[in-house]
Amino acid sequence: MSDVAFRSAVEQLRALASGEVSSQGLVELYLERIATHNTALNAVITVDAERARREARAADAARAAGQDLGPLHGVPITVKDSFETAGMHTVCGRRDLRDHVPEQDAEAVKRLRSAGAVIMGKSNMPPGNQDVQADNPVFGPSSNPWDTTRTSGGSAGGGAVATAAGLAAFDFGSEIGGSTRIPSHYTGLYGHKSTWRSIPLIGHVPNGPGAGRWTEADMACGGAQVRDARDLVPILQATVGTADYDDGFSYTLAPPRATRLADFRVAVWSEDPSCPVDSDVAGAVDDVLTVLRSAGAKVVVQPAGLPADIATNQQAFLPLVYGAFTYDRTGLTPAPNAALLARLVQNPRGDAGPALRGTFQSHYQWLKAHTMRNELRQRWFEFFQDFDIVLMPVAPTAAPAHHNKLIDRFGRSYEVEGVRRPYWDQVKWNAVANISGSPATTIPVRRGRSGLPIGLQAMGPGGGDLTTIEFAALLGREVEGFVPPPAFR
Template identity: 85%
Template sequence: MSDVPFQSAVEQSRALAAGEISSRELVELYLDRIAAHNPVLNAVVTLDPERARREAGEADAARAAGRDLGPLHGVPITVKDSFETAGMRTVCGRRDLKDYVPDQDAEAVRRLRSAGAVIMGKSNMPPGNQDVQADNPVFGPSSNPWDTTRTSGGSAGGGAVATAAGLTAFDFGSEIGGSTRIPSHFNGLYGHKSTWRSISLIGHVPGGPGTGRWTNPDMACGGAQVRDARDLVPILRATTGTSAYDSGFSYTLAPPRATKLADFRVAVWGEDPACPVDSDVAAAMDDAVTVLRAAGAKVTVQPASLPVDIATNHRKAFLPLLYGALSYDRTGLTPAPNAALLARLIQHPRGDAGPALLGTFQSHYRWQLAHAVRNELRQRWFEFFQDFDVVLMPVTPTAAPVHHNKLIDRFGRPFEVDGVRRPYWDQVKWNAVANVSGGPATTIPVCRSRSGLPVGVQAMGPSGGDLTTIEFAALLGREVDGFLAPPAFV
């Protein structure tokens, strides 16, 4: 049984179907591991073990009765604490929601349950999804299972830790600027950002609770963090699709453009002066390119036809759109963070504080300018993907940094890239490309850093091409390190 907690969700589904293990046994196995390891990792912040046991028993009974089963039937999972879960508290890292227990599921959670998933609990995250770590004043920080002095990443950091450490089959999350991909990269997982608007975010906080639950925040997407890239396929098949009130519109996953590495046309974008990467990340990119060339893929490094550069994407499109989306939730605009923002603005007038201040209170006209840039870039990416199937990029400039223990950014939170101090929010810049384009992106764990931490890359594809980036990630992952269980938690 020692390898079962680290099996892929697809392997677990096969074992369940074959009667090699029951859903109830699988739930008990994960609950035991959560009890043993979560005190150190702080990945799972809310559990409902009795409901999980009951639902697992119902799943086993349905299987025994020969009833039609969903693609995730009996598989125990966790869900990011930003999704409303009926009867299970949804805190979103916020003090004002620490006792909030919804009476209905978020739409994506409802679909996961309909597909047969057993939701054991909720995973840790920062307040309001707004950080590149999983730390908040209600539950505290999640720690990386490869080195507990290191950050989990964020915002879906608790889910990445739980998945990597074998505390859940997978974690279902969300992102607006790399929140699934960054923690997947830091913890050695495959992480997926879905095509924009393909997964409903009704019941995601923010906007909810209240009438805000019906919003689908701009650029925000559903996603998941898994140990095997192909686990993402049944997850997407379970959750993609329009909301009931959009019944005149349909969303269909396009088939993968290729099923062998040799048939992929790969653009490699590994360098940009606005967001330099360290030698470990550069080595991971080089390793991936070497494998792709050996497999016969058509590889083009730094193609001249790239639709945008990092600086333009970030300043002219991502930041104003991001702050426009986040400005709906004003719970974070309290005296302490406001004072911190002012302090950073005084200390670094040309730093990140100015765009944050302007973006939060921007006019609709200014947002429309950014929206127009976004639409032009989406068209350019559409044209680019006529010649390429995926673009290979870094996820962040480094492997997981150490905990910085700052919930409020008073004077900046720099991190080092090969000994050079860089702004904290550089960690989202490579990810923001896919958030602006709207296309899917999948992380692939490639190798280990000089200090033994996981290092990944990401493959971005055309809108609707989720199965293309997932298939590419699965094939490349077989030829590089792929997922490895963190030794301290095996």
């Protein structure tokens, strides 16, 4: 059964349909693995075993009666702790929500349940989604299953660990600047950021319960972390669609633009002076270039017509992301405020300055960034008339070591080829898709010098989720793909 724990969700769905396994059997397997391994990983911070067992029994009974509950019928999953779950703690890494138990599901959670998913528990994250690691004052940090001295990334780091270590079939999460893609890169998974607004985020609670559940943060998207790219298809089938209220927006999944690597038109963007990458990431790019060229794909490296460089993209991204975060002001307490001001004095050109300006910006300042975002989105729309995929790094390195600076967020750094770089560089390559609103899917390509996973991401046209997923699935067959962490087999 240990092999079953690491099967893709699609393979598990086939096994459930054939009667090889039952939903009850899968739930017991994952509950046992959580009991065995979660102490070392701290990935799953809330478990509702009895409810999961009841739902699994109901899923098995429905299948025996010939009823189809949906595309995720009977699959046991975890959900990022930023989504409301009725009757189950939703803490979002915040001390003020330590005892919060919602009375209703978030819209995406409701859709997952309606599609037959069995939600076993909640996965760890930073307070209010606002960090690049999964660590918070309520539950502590999640550790990377490839090396527990390393971070899992964030914000959906706990879910990535649970999926990579075989504690759940997959984790459903969210992101605003790489929160699904960064942890997937660090733990060797396929991670997906959906097209902006394709999955309603009603009940996604970084902004708090009550009226806050209706605040869908700018640029925030639903997503998931999986062991096989094609697992993302039933997840999107279950969750994509117009919200119940009528705001004039509708979304449907478009078919993939190509179904063979040879037929994809790929722009490879792997270098930018604002965010250099190390030799492991560069090596992964070289590996993929070899595969694509051998397959006969149209490949253009560093195309001249890219709509923006990293520095230009950041000019739009930083005001918008800090604007999105300002609704939740629970983190603006004396200790982090003092640390922010201290870092601003020490390094006026560092990351503390944009954070302070963005948190207290005027509406006019926000509108300037929004206008720039709209212009960049149009440029990307035009760019994707000639290309299907932009292949780029996820982060500059493999997973860095844990940082224990929950308060001093702008006092961190890490090294890229021996050169100290700002900790928040980890977000920069990801922010491109958050500004464009495009879907993006990570692909585990190889392991680096330290033995840690190295991934790349495929960004596609707005609405082209199935295009990036199909590309990731096809490419994943030709590179290393997902490998279970040896210590947790």
